Amino acid sequence: MTTTNLNTGVVVVGGSLVGLSAAMLLAAKGVPFVLIEKHVSSSPHPRAIGFTTRTQEIFRTAGVGDRIPHSKGGRPRRIEVESLAGSWGQEKFWHTGGNDKPGQDKTGSDKKPGPPEQAKRPQDSAFSATNYSPCEPKAIAQDHLEPVLRERARESGADLRLGQTMTSFSQDSDGVNVTTVDQHGNETTITAKYLLACDGARSSVREALNISTSGIGTLRTLRSILFRCAPIEKYMAHDVSQFSIKHEGFEAFLVTYRDQRWALMWNDESGATISEDAAKERILEAIGDRDVTLKDIEIITQGSWTLSGKVADTFQSGRVFLAGDAAHALPPNPDVHNLVWRLDYVLRGLSEASLLEAYTTERHGVAKLRHDQIFLREDYKDYVRDTKWRAPEDASSAQIYGDVEMELGQRYVSQDIIDTEDSRGLPVVQLPEEWKGQPGTRAQHIWLQQDGKKVSTLDHFGPGWTLLSESEQWGNDLEKARKGLGWDQKDLKFLHMDAKTIPNGESFRAAYDCGTTGASLVRPDGFITWRTRERSSNTVSELMQVLHKAGHR
Numbered sequence: 001m002t003t004t005n006l007n008t009g010v011v012v013v014g015g016s017l018v019g020l021s022a023a024m025l026l027a028a029k030g031v032p033f034v035l036i037e038k039h040v041s042s043s044p045h046p047r048a049i050g051f052t053t054r055t056q057e058i059f060r061t062a063g064v065g066d067r068i069p070h071s072k073g074g075r076p077r078r079i080e081v082e083s084l085a086g087s088w089g090q091e092k093f094w095h096t097g098g099n100d101k102p103g104q105d106k107t108g109s110d111k112k113p114g115p116p117e118q119a120k121r122p123q124d125s126a127f128s129a130t131n132y133s134p135c136e137p138k139a140i141a142q143d144h145l146e147p148v149l150r151e152r153a154r155e156s157g158a159d160l161r162l163g164q165t166m167t168s169f170s171q172d173s174d175g176v177n178v179t180t181v182d183q184h185g186n187e188t189t190i191t192a193k194y195l196l197a198c199d200g201a202r203s204s205v206r207e208a209l210n211i212s213t214s215g216i217g218t219l220r221t222l223r224s225i226l227f228r229c230a231p232i233e234k235y236m237a238h239d240v241s242q243f244s245i246k247h248e249g250f251e252a253f254l255v256t257y258r259d260q261r262w263a264l265m266w267n268d269e270s271g272a273t274i275s276e277d278a279a280k281e282r283i284l285e286a287i288g289d290r291d292v293t294l295k296d297i298e299i300i301t302q303g304s305w306t307l308s309g310k311v312a313d314t315f316q317s318g319r320v321f322l323a324g325d326a327a328h329a330l331p332p333n334p335d336v337h338n339l340v341w342r343l344d345y346v347l348r349g350l351s352e353a354s355l356l357e358a359y360t361t362e363r364h365g366v367a368k369l370r371h372d373q374i375f376l377r378e379d380y381k382d383y384v385r386d387t388k389w390r391a392p393e394d395a396s397s398a399q400i401y402g403d404v405e406m407e408l409g410q411r412y413v414s415q416d417i418i419d420t421e422d423s424r425g426l427p428v429v430q431l432p433e434e435w436k437g438q439p440g441t442r443a444q445h446i447w448l449q450q451d452g453k454k455v456s457t458l459d460h461f462g463p464g465w466t467l468l469s470e471s472e473q474w475g476n477d478l479e480k481a482r483k484g485l486g487w488d489q490k491d492l493k494f495l496h497m498d499a500k501t502i503p504n505g506e507s508f509r510a511a512y513d514c515g516t517t518g519a520s521l522v523r524p525d526g527f528i529t530w531r532t533r534e535r536s537s538n539t540v541s542e543l544m545q546v547l548h549k550a551g552h553r
């Protein structure tokens with residue numbers, strides 16, 4: 001057994017979806033870090049299949065957007081069926097906002113459509129975000145996505161240490177100390193400024209820090225069998241990829257990863273592994289097709305997972321941050337995108353450590369709202385019924401929002417958003433086009449021209465702050481402010497929205513609403529921090545004040 005010591009800026013614990021996303025973003029910014037992951041590769045169970053528009057936007061800025069294969073069939077459709085070969089019922093919707101109505105049969109018929117010919121594809125109105133974003137949501141199995149993120153992180157020089165388990169950690173006012181052990185018993189002690197815990201829903205880091213959680217709590221334990229069965233591929237003819245199966249004495253959920261792999265899941269509080277034969281029998285019952293036999297089924301793996309709704313009460317404790325499932329047992333919102341630029345600015349000495357504090361304020365707010373939205377949904381009613389959880393009473397959380405609003409239309413409310421316009425009374429969520437460039441909202445996507453190519457405003461955001469204006473004079477002011485702050489050009493740049501860049505200036509004015517002489521300041525993660533509708537007589541000092549406050553200079 002050997003012991004090695006190393007020193008770095010950030011230690012990331014956990015190298016699954018969220019840890020790898022963090023690694024890719026940290027590496028792109030050149031932040032020194034080490035990632036440790038106890039497994040040597042991705043989990044054999046693919047788990048997630050759907051990745052949202054906002055996630056794709058982040059992947060685009062990290063330069064991996066094109067490497068992630070396009071989904072076949074768009075939004076995953078879910079249908080209630082007797083069995084795969086039995087009668088098909090109503091389509092189940094993910095939410096009741098937007099244009100989708102709860103329980104409405106989108107086939108437009110009261111008759112059970114029957115598999116698979118009559119199940120027509122409904123329009124993906126609420127799901128498609130084409131006008132809002134340069135990206136589309138994608139369906140890709142998590143175990144196919146993770147290698148893409150890993151490769152991208154490594155290309156940018158990331159130090160990913162797979163097969164290493166964190167066994168202990170501590171922190172003091174100077175930094176954190178982490179001890180890891182590899183599969184041969186060799187120990188490494190890592191000293192870093194910050195620890196980013198992406199160690200999953202059962203986060204040992206969260207436990208060790210005694211960070212409590214709130215929310216609906218643990219709902220069910222499910223057994224999940226991953227398998228292949230060629231004869232059932234025909235049932236995917238209409239892009240229905242999720243089947244809620246119910247018949248006398250049988251209830252299960254069947255999902256296809258659209259790559260010949262399927263998973264059958266059902267409630268099983270015992271958590272005990274079942275025999276391969278028992279698993280196959282259960283799969284046959286879900287399929288309900290006499291032509292399919294046990295020999296057609298190949299079991300890949302099985303596992304047990306817990307369905308729960310828990311949000312950590314804080315995402316930061318001193319020098320330790322929680323992200324992904326460690327912070328909230330809900331779909332992994334892009335927390336790390338909100339955090340990584342902050343770590344970058346603090347570690348380079350461009351901002352005070354207080355810049356890190358709004359990470360919890362902003363992302364906890366989003367996680368809490370997402371938690372409540374999930375459990376208000378029609379398809380979760382059965383789960384909620386037996387719990388003590390009740391819908392929140394405040395109007396903004398009790399209302400049900402659509403996918404696009406939740407993904408692209410949330411407004412951050414935090415100490416870092418400069419509220420010069422009195423935002424009281426503004427909603428925290430609405431459709432992207434209903435926002436008019438208010439501070440705290442996602443800076444909107446508009447197509448621009450650059451060197452004869454079409455690029456999105458989003459492609460300009462990061463790695464530093466970006467000031468947008470139609471007035472060229474802001475460029476000179478920004479230059480003076482930048483020098484005054486002692487920042488490099490990449491830390492603060494000007495995007496001149498002139499007629500060459502944006503032939504239709506109206507679209508910029510409508511989305512950012514800063515007039516022809518005003519400006520809008522966008523953070524490295526693409527959120528508007530501040531705007532003004534006109535130039536004042538002392539713009540340079542105004543800009544410096546704003547960046548001192550919002551950038552914690």
Ligand SMILES: Cc1cc2nc3c(=O)[nH]c(=O)nc-3n(C[C@H](O)[C@H](O)[C@H](O)COP(=O)(O)OP(=O)(O)OC[C@H]3O[C@@H](n4cnc5c(N)ncnc54)[C@H](O)[C@@H]3O)c2cc1C
Pocket residue numbers: 013014015016017018019036037038039047048049050051142164165166167198199200201204224305323324325326330331332
């Ligand atoms: C069946 C199923 C289907 C799902 N479908 C979807 C979906 O369609 N869309 C969606 O958004 N989400 C989905 N999810 C949820 C999604 O898979 C998780 O939210 C996601 O994996 C969370 O990523 P994470 O990196 O935060 O945590 P995890 O994926 O849990 O990863 C944590 C990592 O930390 C490592 N680790 C833990 N402790 C240590 C330690 N001490 N030292 C070193 N390494 C450590 C673990 O080995 C693990 O790799 C699904 C989940 C399941 C179970």
